[in-house]
Amino acid sequence: MRRYVATVLRGAGYRVLVADGGPEAIEVARQEQVDLLVTDVVMPKISGPELAERLDLPVLFMSGYTGDLIEQHELLQAGMAYIQKPFTADDLRAKVRETLDQAETEPALILVS
Numbered sequence: 001m002r003r004y005v006a007t008v009l010r011g012a013g014y015r016v017l018v019a020d021g022g023p024e025a026i027e028v029a030r031q032e033q034v035d036l037l038v039t040d041v042v043m044p045k046i047s048g049p050e051l052a053e054r055l056d057l058p059v060l061f062m063s064g065y066t067g068d069l070i071e072q073h074e075l076l077q078a079g080m081a082y083i084q085k086p087f088t089a090d091d092l093r094a095k096v097r098e099t100l101d102q103a104e105t106e107p108a109l110i111l112v113s
Contacts, residue, residue: 001085005038005062005112008089009096015109022046025113029055035105036060036096039113041082049080051113058103060095062087 006016017032019025022045025037037055039048041063052059064085081099083091100107 001040001062002112005092008092009038009110009112011089012093012096014096014107017109017111019111019113021113022048022051025051025111026054028111029057032109032111034109034111035107036100036103036110037113038062038096038110043113048113057111058099058105060099 002018002020006018009016017028017034019028022043025039026046028034029037034055034057037052037057037059039051039059039061041048041061043051046054048059048061052061058081060081060083062083062085081095081102083095087095096110
């Protein structure tokens with residue numbers, strides 16, 4: 001999934017770094033000025049919400065779990081940017097643009113974890 005997301009976003013003209021999970025994403029973000037984090041909600045070691053909190057970045061969460069399950073387990077707070085898997089390339093590009101617009105940032109670099 002990371003490879004697909006990175007390919008779609010690179011094709012849309014974004015600079016993209018890929019991290020293999022939360023700990024690696026933290027290291028990458030220490031070395032680069034990242035403008036948006038795209039991450040799964042549920043991951044081993046560090047959850048997506050915990051990663052987002054640690055990095056203090058605009059974030060787009062993605063998950064294959066249903067929105068009802070995510071709400072039931074309170075994995076995300078209301079208003080957080082979220083895209084349900086599976087999604088199309090068009091859906092992803094639109095949601096990334098929407099998330100960046102809401103954060104009022106011009107993207108230089110997107111980190112996909």
